[in-house]
Amino acid sequence: xxxxxxxxVDRNDLDVVAKLHQExxxxxxxxxxxxxxxxxxxxxxxxSKHAVALVAVxxxxxxxxxxxxxxxxxxxxxxxxxxxxxxxxxxxxSIQALLHAKLAKELVRTRIRRYTQGVLRSIKRNAxxxxxxxxxxVTKVSDITHLFVNSDVQSAGxxxxxxxxxxxxxxxxxxxxxxxxxxxxxxxxxxxxxxxxGWKLQRTHISHSGEEFLLYRLDLHDVAHGPARIExxxxxxxxxxxxxx
Numbered sequence: 001x002x003x004x005x006x007x008x009v010d011r012n013d014l015d016v017v018a019k020l021h022q023e024x025x026x027x028x029x030x031x032x033x034x035x036x037x038x039x040x041x042x043x044x045x046x047x048s049k050h051a052v053a054l055v056a057v058x059x060x061x062x063x064x065x066x067x068x069x070x071x072x073x074x075x076x077x078x079x080x081x082x083x084x085x086x087x088x089x090x091x092x093x094s095i096q097a098l099l100h101a102k103l104a105k106e107l108v109r110t111r112i113r114r115y116t117q118g119v120l121r122s123i124k125r126n127a128x129x130x131x132x133x134x135x136x137x138v139t140k141v142s143d144i145t146h147l148f149v150n151s152d153v154q155s156a157g158x159x160x161x162x163x164x165x166x167x168x169x170x171x172x173x174x175x176x177x178x179x180x181x182x183x184x185x186x187x188x189x190x191x192x193x194x195x196x197x198g199w200k201l202q203r204t205h206i207s208h209s210g211e212e213f214l215l216y217r218l219d220l221h222d223v224a225h226g227p228a229r230i231e232x233x234x235x236x237x238x239x240x241x242x243x244x245x
Contacts, residue, residue, distance in 0.1 A: 002060040004157055006165040009046040009053035009067070014039040017055060017067050024148035032103055037092045044085045045069045050077035052169055056149075056158045066149035068162040071142050072173045141217075142170050144180040171220055178220065181205055181213040189214060198222055 009017060018038035022031050030037065045053035050073040056066045071077045097104035144166060149158045170178055180199075183189035191201065191214050199216040206212055 002058050004056050004065065004161045005059045006054055006056050006161050009042055009055050011043065011046075013055055013064060014042055016064050017042050020064065020067065020150060021146070021148060024151065025146065029106075032100070033089075033093055033096050037089065037096075040085055040088060040092070042067075042069070044081045045077075047084075048077050048080050050074075050080060052166055054162055054165055056161050064150075065153045065156075066158040066162055067146070068144060068166055069146040070144045070166050070170075070178075072170060072175060074141070074143060140174075140176040142173075142175045142178050144178060147180075167218075167220065167223070171223075176220055178218045179215060181215050184212060184214060191216065194218075 015035075018035045021038050021042075022035065025031060030041065042053055045051040050071060052068070052070045052072060054068045054070075055064050056068075057064055144163075147159065147162060149162075167178065179202075180194070182191050182194070185191060194216050195201070199218045202215045202217050204212060205215045
């Protein structure tokens with residue numbers, strides 16, 4: 001494989017990253033909403049001023065090797081996401097719920113109330129208020145929401161490149177901490193990998209649908225002379241899921 005380059009996701013990448021996301025994070029809840037949902041989800045991160053959507057590519061072929069989604073200001077990003085894309089998301093989720101009774105039951109039990117409240121809150125806020133908040137609020141905590149590497153190119157430094165690029169962007173925006181969640185060790189979690197490079201376990205997190213995750217945090221003030229070097233052989237092929245899933 002040639003050298004790895006990291007760049008922002010553009011709209012020409014959406015079909016590929018959605019397909020890879022489905023393959024590499026197949027157990028994740030939002031995968032059940034279908035490829036159109038995933039394409040719009042990546043687009044929402046790519047278009048948001050308060051989030052990051054990155055892909056690692058082969059410099060010679062531009063083949064996508066992995067991807068990372070993260071926030072730089074979580075509250076402002078999810079406000080943008082629900083206002084700009086929330087209606088379309090709701091439409092796609094409704095279609096899948098009508099087609100799949102089991103999914104519909106899980107939505108009602110674990111998520112529908114929270115999703116609806118988030119959309120309604122965002123609709124009530126006006127653009128003028130957002131402009132004031134955007135200029136005055138500096139987040140201290142960001143999060144990596146999704147990270148995957150194509151299984152065909154594991155141990156090649158793809159995950160390393162994505163993580164370091166995101167850390168650099170977070171530092172530029174004045175972020176102090178980065179959070180992420182990963183599954184426990186017995187469920188192919190990557191906690192031991194992150195601990196080697198300064199991430200500290202904060203607590204166990206139980207999602208709304210009952211899955212157990214481990215919450216890790218990196219203090220960027222502890223990263224001396226730039227982000228810590230991560231050995232490619234240790235990078236997991238997939239690791240992160242949104243805390244609120």
